[in-house]
Amino acid sequence: MANKVLVLGEVRDGVLRNVSFEAIAAAKQIADGAEVVGVLLGDSVTSLASELIAYGADRVVTVEHPHLKSYTSDGFSQAFLAVYEEEKPEAIVFGHTSLGKDLSPKIASKLQSGLISDVTEIEGSGEGALFIRPIYSGKAFEKVKIKDGIVFVTIRPNNIAPLEKDASRTGEVATLAVDIQNLRTIIKEVVRKASTGVDLSEAKVVVAGGRGVKSAEGFEPLQQLADVLGGAVGASRGACDADYCDYSLQIGQTGKVVTPDLYIACGISGAIQHLAGMSNSKVIVAINKDPEANIFKVADYGIVGDLFEVVPMLVEEFKALKVNS
Amino acid sequence: MNIFVLVKRTFDTEEKIVIANGKIQDDGAEYIINPYDEYAIEEAIQLRDANSGKVTVVTIGGEDAEKQLRTALAMGADEAVLINTEDDLDELDQYSTAVILAEYLKDKEVDLILAGNVAIDGGTGQVGPRVADLLGINYVTTITDLEIDGTNVKIVRDIEGDSEVIETSLPLLVTAQQGLNEPRYPSLPGIMKAKKKPLAELELDDLDIDEDDVEVKVETVDVYLPPQKAAGRVLEGELADQVKELVNLLHSEAKVV
Known part of the structure; x- marks a missing residue:
């Protein structure tokens, strides 16, 4: 059994990401009764500590520094490793996000440890915990474990359920002073391209378009459908x-791999490379003019028809459903 | 500029995965250069052509990986290195792969290392940043644009759909994201020339690596295919009724909306 598990809480635009709550749930399972300690790094993050505790962290350590305002691998690794040295945990959990993917290999290298990336399921708990992760973009799965040393995993968003929020939970919040220096990367600017606030890899609903969408304008009805469902828009390589x-x-073997609750494929034929990126979604809907399209083989529900007719009707029906429920 | 590209031989994206005796079967499978590594190779060639210098492609694997290295040479890389671990190691993980690559690279006076941001088989994306850390150089992952002026580097990287504009400097390791460039196909003259380009083969001994130093940290217990999905339901009737039925099914049966 791990003596203690560290969980990195990830903050974006001043709020904690969902995957951080999922990471706490994963840490609890690995900890098997031992302490779960949340870690927050940033220039003003301490106020978020209570939310990590509400989701199951026993206590929280924060590092605040002006150099942690934007993520850099140099800044965040110095801060996290300082917490590591203080806490000496036997396990670490990050989200498998853009930040987690960038930072975790550097930390693992510094600790000379193994790292199990992109975990979608944990079997068992404590020392016997086994980690399940997709390989070949979800065409297969592997079950792995750390042979020796620290148990370090990143978990894929949307796969491990967070614990129920309990605002009455309390825990210690401590701040660690760390001198952050020698940043070799300067962030000049972040250009927002994602049209809505819903991130594709974390979205509960994904509405994806393929060649059948025919033009950039053709994505507009798909965006409307995603908006009604609080989801994100994706696309095939085509x-x-x-x-x-x-x-x-792009969703697929090159591109993102997504596992939303609901995946609506519009005008996507379903090439094997695309299926690799989405076939583990919980429920798949296919809308395609071609009844022979491969996408129908993995779809739970299919409509053979023109997406430009079907999608606007779906928007109206979902709007009506929302009003009635 | 002294440029290195880390490449991996992977299954073709068209390949279906077959498992027998707890192992993925590779008989008759087609192999390619990991698609993200192709962006890295292309970028390296363009940078060399603009700044002069040399592009060396490096892979770890068995004899079979020579084919992918020849392809990279045919695209325009100058030299190739195969670190052959076939006889020495039964298994590799990201830790051991990075240690071996870093041992090879440590005395090469590297200006720039490029790699794919992830391999489409193992899918961890760890090796690039681990190698950079072992060499003590900076790294930037998932890049979609790269400009080099002297030792100053300007990069655009993809962060979950948004773009981050970054300034840093050489020496540096970057990992390529889709959209960085359009990888070229090897030309016929390129393929002919590639046959005469240097392809060195090294073993762990040549790098002074002891097998114990590269023992894996992660152990695979099992490999399996995802559960087969039962055939879905294609709705019938008037389109408007199908749409109503679908919304109803998603709400009441699947309970996802």
Whole structure:
């Protein structure tokens, strides 16, 4: 059993990301009764500590420094390693996000440890915990464990359920002073391209378009459907290659792998590379003019028809459903 | 500029995965250069052409990986290095891979190292940043634009759909994201020339690495395929009724909205 598990809480635009609450749940399972300690790094993050505690952290350590305002691997690794040295945990959990993917290998290298990335499920608890992760973009899964040394994992958003929030929970919040220096990277600017606040990899609903969307404008009804459902828009490689949308929206073996509750594929034929990126979604809906399209083989529900007819009707029906419920 | 590109031989994206005796079967499988590594190779070639210098592609694996290295040479890389671990190691993980690559690179006076941001097989994205850390150089992951002026580097990187504009300096390791460039296909003259380009083969002994130094930290217990999905339901009737039925099913049966 791990003596203690550290969980990095990830803050974006002043709020904690959902994946951090999921990471606490994962840490609890690994800890098997031992202490779970949240870690917050930033220039003004201490006020968020109580939320980590409400989601299950036993206590929280924060490091605040002007150099931690924006994420850099140099700044965040110095801060996190300082907390590590103080706490000496036997396990660490990060979210498998842009930040987590960038930071975790550096920390693992500094600790000369193994690192299990992109975990979607944890089997068992404590020392016997086994970690399940997709390989070949979800065409297969592997079950792995750390042979020796620290148990360090990153968990994929949307796969491990967070614990129920309990605002009455209390815990110690401590601040560690760390001297952050020698940042080799300067962030000049962040250009927001994602059209809504919903991140594709964390979205509960994804509405994706393929070549059948036919143009950049063709994505508008898809965006409307995503907005009604509080979801995000994605795309197949075909749509990206045809310049209908940005590559950052691409879902598939190259591109993002997503596992939302609901995936609505519009005008996507379903090439094996695309299926790799979405076939582990909980419920899949396919809308395609071609009844032979491969996407219907993985879909739970299918409508054979023109997406430009079907999608606007869906928008209206979902709006009506919202009003009635 | 002294440029190195870390490449990995992976299954073709068209390949279906077959598992027998707890292992992924590779008989008859087609192999490619990991698609993200192709962006790295292309970027390296363009940088060399603009700044002069040399591009060396490096991989770890068995004899079979020579084919992917020849492809990279045919695209325009100058030299290739195969670190052959076939006889020495049964297994590799991200830790051991990074240690081996860093041992090879440590005395090479590297200006820039490029790699794919993730390999489409293992999918961890760890090796690039680990190598940079072991070499004590800075790294930037998932880049979509790279400008180098002397030792000053300006980068645009993809962070979950948004773009971050970064300034840093050489020496540096970067990992390529889709959108960085359009990788070229090897030309026929390129393929002919590639046959004569240097391809060195090294073993752990040549790098003074002891097998114990690269013992894996992560152990695979099992490999399996995702559960087969039962055939779905294609709705019928008037389109408007299908839409109503679908919304109803998602709400009442699947309970996802």
